[in-house]
Every structure is written in structure tokens, then in C-alpha cells.
Amino acid sequence: MGCGSLEASDFKSDLKPIWCPGCGDFGVLQALYRALAAVGRPPHEIAFISGIGCSSRIPGYTTAYGFNTVHGRALPIAQGVKLANPDLLVVVAGGDGDGFSIGGGHVAHAVRRNLDLTYLVMDNQVYGLTKGQLSPTSLKGLETVTSPLGSLEDPINPLLYVLAYGAGFVAQATPADMPGMAALIEEAIRYPGFSFVNIQSPCVTFGEEEQQLRAHKAKLKPLAKLHHDPSNPLAALDLARAYGRELYTGVFYRNPAPPQPYDALVRLRQAEQSKLATPRAQLLDTWLADGRGKR
Numbered sequence: 001m002g003c004g005s006l007e008a009s010d011f012k013s014d015l016k017p018i019w020c021p022g023c024g025d026f027g028v029l030q031a032l033y034r035a036l037a038a039v040g041r042p043p044h045e046i047a048f049i050s051g052i053g054c055s056s057r058i059p060g061y062t063t064a065y066g067f068n069t070v071h072g073r074a075l076p077i078a079q080g081v082k083l084a085n086p087d088l089l090v091v092v093a094g095g096d097g098d099g100f101s102i103g104g105g106h107v108a109h110a111v112r113r114n115l116d117l118t119y120l121v122m123d124n125q126v127y128g129l130t131k132g133q134l135s136p137t138s139l140k141g142l143e144t145v146t147s148p149l150g151s152l153e154d155p156i157n158p159l160l161y162v163l164a165y166g167a168g169f170v171a172q173a174t175p176a177d178m179p180g181m182a183a184l185i186e187e188a189i190r191y192p193g194f195s196f197v198n199i200q201s202p203c204v205t206f207g208e209e210e211q212q213l214r215a216h217k218a219k220l221k222p223l224a225k226l227h228h229d230p231s232n233p234l235a236a237l238d239l240a241r242a243y244g245r246e247l248y249t250g251v252f253y254r255n256p257a258p259p260q261p262y263d264a265l266v267r268l269r270q271a272e273q274s275k276l277a278t279p280r281a282q283l284l285d286t287w288l289a290d291g292r293g294k295r
Contacts, residue, residue, distance in 0.1 A: 006040055008033035015060050024201030024213065025055050025122055027175025032058070032091075032120075035186035039089070046089045049078040051098035054129045055122035055201065058093040072103030075110045075119065082115045086263040086270075089189065090117040097127050100136040100156045111165040111194055116261040118188045122201035123158060125211060139244050142208070158198045159240035159252060163233070168255035169195035170236065172248060175202070176216035180249060187251065193261045200247065216247060223250030231256040 011033045019025050036046065046064035050056035052071035059066025065088075069077045078092045099107065099121045110119065126144065127133040133146040136156040143150050162170050169191040173181035181199065188195035202212045209215065228250070229235060236253035 006037045006042065008037045011036045011043055011062050011064065013061055013063050017057070017061055019054060019057075020203075020205050022202075022204040022213075023054070024124065024175045024199075024203070025058070027178055027181070027213075028055070028120070028122055028199055028201055029058060029061055031173075031175070031178055031182040031185055032062075034182040035189060036064075038182075038186045039189050041089050045087070046091065047078075047081050047085075049074050049081060049090065049092050051094045051103060052129075053095040053098045053127075054203075055093055055095045056098060072098055072101065072106070074098065075103060075106040078117050079110060079113065079115055082117055082263050083266055086116075086267040090115075091189070092117060092119045094119075094121055095128075095135075096121060096123040096125065096137040096156075096158065097135045100158060100161065104136070104156075104161075107162065108165045111162060111167045111196075113262050114168065114193045114259060115263045116193055118185070118191075118195045118197070120185065120188075120197050120199060121158060122199050124201050124203040124207055125155070126203050126206045128203040128206055131206070144206070155244060157240065157243045158196075159243050160237065162196045163237055163240055163253060167196050167253070168193045168258050170198075170240075170252045171196070171250060172198045172200065172252065174200040174213075174216045174220055174247065174249055176213045176220055177222070177249060180222065184250065191254065191258065192264075193255070193258050220247045220249050223248055223252065228252075230254045 043063040048059035048062055048064055048066045050059050050068050051074040059068055074092050074094050078090050082090045123137055125135055125137045127135050134144045134151055138151050138155055140154050141150040169188055171184045173184045184197055188197050230251040230253055233253055239248055239252055
């Protein structure tokens with residue numbers, strides 16, 4: 001269902017964002033408003049689920065339904081919401097720590113269940129909310145309060161992570177390209193199944209200089225200009241391996257023949273069961289009749 005006349009402002013709540021001035025999440029939020037207006041679903045048909053972290057504040061800044069869950073548990077909660085009401089448009093928002101540290105084990109199961117939900121990860125390669133500790137996607141050698149001599153570990157590669165698990169839609173964006181990011185989020189929402197967008201969203205307080213928006217604008221490489229074929233999973237994997245070295249933006253992989261989402265099967269099952277179910281009023285009458293009969 002779509003209204004056809006929605007504006008980005010229709011999704012903006014009265015709650016004022018409190019991110020640090022210049023944070024990339026401001027851009028993500030604006031792109032999200034634009035994408036939702038383009039999709040055309042009214043706020044009461046949308047649910048935002050988030051974990052804990054700077055990016056997880058997003059549900060409060062929208063007029064849709066919102067649930068700020070516990071750290072790392074946004075995906076299982078979102079799956080429960082989608083199964084309970086398959087007609088809702090469900091969007092999950094979180095950060096790299098929330099999604100690939102404590103919540104990393106949930107990603108594989110969200111991918112394999114293939115519910116029709118969109119997962120937006122604001123990846124800033126650091127724990128910004130808790131004062132700049134090492135995160136799962138921090139580059140090797142990064143000096144932080146928890147790695148004063150430089151990180152000894154290779155980072156998790158979110159793109160390879162979800163591609164290897166078989167996600168049907170995998171993309172990457174940056175607030176340095178607002179039109180491109182809004183278009184990618186819209187495309188992810190429209191994809192019929194689990195979709196993932198890794199958003200390089202700079203942390204202006206604890207992030208490195210080469211990770212800020214000015215640097216992003218200088219080095220971003222749109223995949224469309226490289227004539228990448230998003231239906232080619234092997235090409236997508238090759239490009240994803242450049243995470244941390246190159247900033248490719250766009251759709252890495254889109255399954256050209258997406259399977260039916262799991263929630264669509266649930267919707268059909270519920271419809272079949274409703275035809276067989278006895279109406280509630282009839283059940284109540286039967287119960288009352290039995291009660292009188294026993295008397």
C-alpha cells in the first residue's frame with residue numbers, strides 16, 4: 001500500500017537529534033526520510049527496530065512505530081515483529097559494534113530466514129557512544145583508548161560477512177553522496193527479502209581524518225560508473241574484499257531471482273488458518289451454552 005503524496009517531513013518527529021555536530025548519522029536520517037517518502041508507505045505501516053548506540057537513536061526521530069531494544073538484539077526483535085505482522089514495513093538500524101560484535105551471531109540467521117526487512121548499519125569503525133574504543137570493523141593498527149599501541153586484529157568485513165551468508169541484497173553508501181544513499185536505501189526497502197546496506201557514517205569525535213566526509217567525497221567510487229553487474233555474486237565478493245582500502249558505493253549484489261520471503265509464506269499460512277478458525281463470537285456462545293447445560 002502506498003499513499004503517493006507523502007513528503008520527507010511526514011516521517012520527521014518532534015524529537016531533536018542529539019548527535020555530535022557533523023556526525024554522519026544526520027545524513028543517514030535525512031536520506032531515510034527521503035527514501036520512505038519515495039516508497040510511499042505511511043508512518044503507521046512502518047516499524048523501526050534498533051539496538052544500542054548512536055545510530056540506534058533513529059527510531060525516536062521518526063513518526064513511525066519504534067522499538068529501541070538491547071545491545072545487539074535488534075535483528076531477532078525485528079524478525080518477531082515482522083512475523084507477528086507481516087504487513088508492516090520493518091527497518092532495522094544499528095552500528096558496527098551493535099551489529100557485528102555482540103549481535104554478530106544474529107546476522108546469519110536473519111539472512112537465512114530471509115524475512116522482508118531492511119538492515120541499515122552505520123559503520124564508523126569505532127565505538128562512538130562509549131568514548132572511542134576499538135570496534136569489530138576498526139582497521140588494523142588503529143590507536144584507541146583500548147588499543148593504545150594500535151589494533152593487532154584484522155577488522156570484520158561487513159560486506160563479505162553478509163555476502164558469504166547468502167544475503168540477496170547487499171549495498172554500501174556514505175553521507176558524502178546523499179542522493180546516492182537515499183536511492184540505495186529506497187532500493188533496499190523495495191527488495192523482496194532481507195536487504196543489507198553498510199553505511200560508512202563518519203564519527204567526527206573519535207573517527208580518523210581519512211574516514212570523514214571530505215575524505216569520502218574524494219575517494220568514493222560508485223559501482224555504477226565501474227559498470228559492475230550486481231547480479232554477479234563472484235564479482236560482488238571480489239569488490240567487497242577491498243573494504244577498508246577502497247570506498248565502493250552502490251549495490252554489490254542483488255539476487256536477480258529473489259526467493260519468496262519467509263514472511264510471505266507466514267502470511268499465506270495465517271490466511272489459510274483464518275478460514276478454518278471458528279469465529280470468536282461463536283466460540284463464546286458455545287462456551288456459554290456448555291456452561292448453562294452443566295447447570
